[in-house]
Amino acid sequence: MLGAMDAWGLKGRPAGPKPVLRGTQPATRVVVLGGGLAGLITAHELRKLDYDARVLEARDWAGGLTWTVRRGAEHTEIGGGRQVCTFDEGQYINVGAWRIPHSDEGILGYCKELGVPLELFVNSDDANYFYDENPALGPLAGKRVRLREVKADLWGATTELLAKAMNQGDIDAPLSDADKELLVQFLVRSGYLDRADYVYRPPASRGSDDVYDLSALLRSGFGARARSLNQETDGPAPLFQPIGDMQQIAFGFQRVLGDRLTLGAEVRSIRQANDEVRVVYRDTRTGDQHELVADYCVACLPMSVLKTLQVDFSPEMRQAVSETGHSSVAKMGLQMRRRFWEEDDGIFGWHLWAPSLQMGEFSYPCNGYFGDKGVLLGFYGSSTQAGLDQRTVAERVEHVLTQASKVHPQMREELESAYSVWWEKVPYSVGGYGRSPSPELLERLSTPDRRLYLASACVSRDPSWMEGAVEAAWRAVEDIHARVSRS
Ligand SMILES: Cc1cc2nc3c(=O)[nH]c(=O)nc-3n(C[C@H](O)[C@H](O)[C@H](O)COP(=O)(O)OP(=O)(O)OC[C@H]3O[C@@H](n4cnc5c(N)ncnc54)[C@H](O)[C@@H]3O)c2cc1C
Incomplete structure (x- = not known):
């Protein structure tokens, strides 16, 4: 919803300009x-x-909803359920705010003023998976599909159709013949089409030649995340995060x-x-x-x-x-013994797109690359999903392990510890944003x-x-x- 609001220009604008105030009032x-x-x-x-x-x-x-959970952090939920974080030193999860759009000049200005160094927050990675168990998806149901495959195949099939239609004179574009030729060249290059017959030939960076059926891809809805510009809930790139947390x-x-x-x-x-x-x-x-x-x-x-x-x-x-x-929103951090998403899957940030698994945004860390361990954001979304607000902390972790293992079977074996923050159950917050x-x-x-x-x-x-x-x-x-x- 926020993404759509942003796209329509409805999301709140940055706070600026900062008021210029003079005089003192001791x-x-x-x-x-x-x-x-x-x-x-x-x-x-x-x-x-x-x-x-x-x-x-x-x-x-200090910090309120910008709380970062690291070793020794603790809280007791309203209604019971005490947790103490046992992550390794240096490992952490931002359980509230975690990304700063480049347009948020107010907060970025304070980072500069206070000497808080920033690094990029990765909000796009072509290696990330889509996964949806909905049987209506046909051959793609319950299958791990990479964003790079979706992008390449959707662009490939669409540009192929367009280029062929243009070649047959079926497109009534208000362009000169020279410009039409340039448009065909653009379609050929951007869609990885064969110049001779305008057939899509997947590039090596797609990972394999096993192209997905266009109809199945269209029905999957995955294309919503393969748009020309990234305008997801994160906001347009680049985004930032403070180094450290x-x-x-x-x-x-x-x-x-x-x-x-x-x-x-x-x-x-x-x-x-x-x-x-x-x-x-x-x-x-x-x-x-x-x-x-x-x-x-x-x-x-x-x-x-x-x-x-x-x-x-x-x-x-x-x-x-x-x-x-206030929103009912929740997050869960999972410390993993091994950065298997990097080592085994070549994933270096951003989210898993798996709505049917009811984990909200499951995300990979964009800090500590190639280290020994890392903390996954195993859950970020409405706290009521799958009735998790009515479950114990251990049951919530079990839900995420069961669901996420469908995409990453390494989850159970590699889990070392978890910390879960259901904001409406946190004293002094009693709700999310x-x-x-x-x-x-x-x-x-x-x-x-x-x-x-x-x-x-x-x-x-x-x-x-x-x-x-x-x-x-x-x-x-x-x-x-x-x-x-x-x-
Ligand atoms: C899950 C989540 C994800 C988010 N992601 C992002 C993001 O990626 N980027 C972004 O820019 N923003 C994000 N936000 C929003 C952002 O964190 C908030 O908008 C912002 O931090 C709110 O600041 P605040 O000072 O208004 O409120 P709070 O942070 O809620 O501060 C209120 C303070 O009042 C204190 N308090 C409560 N009761 C009492 C009392 N009785 N006496 C004294 N003190 C009391 C609390 O302890 C707290 O410190 C996210 C928020 C959440 C929950």
């Missing part, structure tokens, strides 16, 4: 709630303007914020008076309650959490917050409620991308600074 106290990217960016930008800004974050780490961005903000970021501070209530805001939070280590008084409060909490707190909202804002929603608000709802959510501003990515045109967090943070900082500068 006497103004702002408490920022939530140390996800939106909260970190808000505090960082306010600090640049010399505000007395501080962040309260419930977890003992996605949480490096949050750690960069944490470094510059220093003691302005308080971890283990679980916000319980937000009270507003005419001239101040009072936030009560619980120290998660000691259990002690504290109160912080500020001139303004910027809540960058997930809406799912904000709804449950004691907050002095106006009736309009309470209604607006109640209308927001926010659902896109309607323009009217976004307008209501982004209008300050007396001294309270909402600025999580949920309050943006693009909640499912980090750029949404940038957009929301920039708007809140700009609004507060304009208000304080006026007063």
Whole structure:
């Protein structure tokens, strides 16, 4: 759906241009709630303007939905089910955000500012498999088919038909004879046709001469992933990822914020008076309650959490917050003893396309190439697929092993450990990225409620991308600074 929205230009635009703000306000106290990217960016930008800004974050780490699970990471699901990550040192899985489109200039700008190095995120690999068990596919049902085979054969068959029709004068193209000849040359070259008879002759890079039947390929729907330009859910290439892991961005903000970021501070209530805001939070280590008084409060909490707190909202804002929603999305990382997808299959990133297996996007890592081990993204999609939200962690892993083994029979033998994150079961998130608000709802959510501003990515045109967090943070900082500068 996101891919289609992007193609039609409906996906939220990048957050920019970044507001240019001047002047300092050292006497103004702002408490920022939530140390996800939106909260970190808000505090960082306010600090640049010399505000007395501080962040309260419930977890003992920063980053929110940009969490990277590595050795020692742990969480207990709401409703039970405790996991501790036992991946090897250096192995990791980005269980939230994992890729950055090159157009997301806001978040990429922060990577540059904070010195977070980037590498390419591979979002296309001709070696990857399609696999679909649907019997309607005929001869292709239950068969591993490579993207390079689909691309070559679909292009080959289509260009062959066109070139032959042109040769017979059956195409009524508004072109001169010279241009028609150039078009035939283009079809011959791009489709790997024989110049003499315009018959498709598969190139060596296809891997074999065993060409698939055009009708079967068309019925497979695989062609949807063999388009002229890659416009999938990833967005157009190139995409990037931080070297190390996605949480490096949050750690960069944490470094510059220093003691302005308080971890283990679980916000319980937000009270507003005419001239101040009072936030009560619980120290998660000691259990002690504290109160912080500020001139303004910027809540960058997930809406799912904000709804449950004691907050002095106006009736309009309470209604607006109640209308927001979060996605049910989940990811699972599987550490493999051996990078068999590279060694045995020649796959170096991107996804397996296997909708009938109900694993969402099963993806191969694009870091640590040719190393001894690697972490596969065994599952990324709706958490309710195959009823997995009702199953134990072990049962979810079993589902992925059973299904993925149909494509990669090495899975069971090579698995060392797994970690699964079903975001609606994760405390302090209680859901994945926010659902896109309607323009009217976004307008209501982004209008300050007396001294309270909402600025999580949920309050943006693009909640499912980090750029949404940038957009929301920039708007809140700009609004507060304009208000304080006026007063
Ligand atoms: C599975 C998944 C995949 C994604 N993939 C991508 C991607 O590839 N690229 C991309 O750009 N974006 C991606 N996103 C979206 C991106 O991660 C989010 O848009 C962004 O990180 C949201 O930031 P935020 O600060 O608004 O919210 P959050 O990250 O949710 O931060 C909220 C913070 O509030 C804290 N908090 C909660 N309750 C309390 C409390 N009571 N007191 C104090 N603190 C509290 C939380 O611990 C958290 O740190 C993905 C998200 C998910 C879930």
